[in-house]
Amino acid sequence: MLNRFLGIVGNASEHGLSVDHMLEVCHWFMLILAVGWSSYLAIALFRFRRVKNPKADYHGVTGNASSHAEFALVLIEAALLLGFALPLWGKRVVDIPEQGEALRVRAVGEQYAWNYHYTGPDGVFGKQNAAFVSSSNPLGLDPSDEAGKDDVVSKNELFAVNQKPIVLEITSKDVIHAVSIKHMRIAQDAIPGTKVPMWFRPIKAGKYEIVCAQLCGAGHYAMRSHLIVDSQEKFDEQIKELSAMQHPAVAASPAQ
Ligand SMILES: [Cu+2]
Incomplete structure (x- = not known):
C-alpha cells in the first residue's frame, strides 16, 4: 500500500514480492524513526531552553548506560548483517537455476x-x-x-x-x-x-x-x-x- 503511494511500478516477478515487502517494512521503519527523532529534537529544544538553563553543563552524561546501548546496537546490527543479510544475498546470487530448468x-x-x-x-x-x-x-x-x-x-x-x-x-x-x-x-x-x-x-x-x-x-x-x-x-x-x-x-x- 505504501509502495503504491511512493510510485513504485507493479511487480511481475517471483522474488519481487519479497523485495516489495522489504521496501515497505523499511519505509514504515523510516517513518517511525523520523517521527521518533523529530519528537526527541522537539523535547530537547524545549527542555534545555536557555531560560531554564542559563549556564551550560560541560560534563553532560556521566553514566555508562549510553555506551552500553550503543554497543548493543552494534551487536544487533552485526547479527542482522552477518546472520541474515549476507547469507540471503549469497543464496540469491550463488543458487542460480540450472541450464535445464531456466x-x-x-x-x-x-x-x-x-x-x-x-x-x-x-x-x-x-x-x-x-x-x-x-x-x-x-x-x-x-x-x-x-x-x-x-x-x-x-x-x-x-x-x-x-x-x-x-x-x-x-x-x-x-x-x-x-x-x-x-x-x-x-x-x-x-x-x-x-x-x-x-x-x-x-x-x-x-x-x-x-x-x-x-x-x-x-x-x-x-x-x-x-x-x-x-x-x-x-x-x-x-x-x-x-x-x-x-x-x-x-x-x-x-x-x-
Ligand atoms: Cu547504457
Missing part, C-alpha cells in the same frame, strides 16, 4: 542498444570473436562454429517465458551499462570483459520496459528496450521467426 540469454550492451543472444535449439552459445563483429553480426559470432549456427540475436527485445526462470548473462561491448527491469525488481551493471549472471522468474505475461541504469554517454536516455513475457508457444514462435530471418538456409532445410 532460459539462458546473454544480454550485451553497447552504445546505445541491447543485444539479446539465445542459444537456439542446441542449448549452446556459439563462439564469439571481436574480429567478426559487423553491423549484421553485432556479437561477432564465429561463422565456422557449429554451436553458433542456430543462435539467435534480437535487438532491444528480450523474449522470456512466463513462470520459467530466466538467467541473463550480462556484459558490454564498450562502456559500463546496466540492465534494469523495474517490474522484475532487478538490476545489474554490464561490465566489459565480464559476464555477470542475474536471474528472475517472471510471473505475469506482458511487455515491460528495460532501461540502461548507468550513465553511458550522450545517447544514454534512448538506451531502452523491452522484455516480452509470454507463453512457451509464443516464445518458440518468436525465436523461430528470428531464426528464419537470421539463418535462411537452416530454416529451409528439411531436417529442421
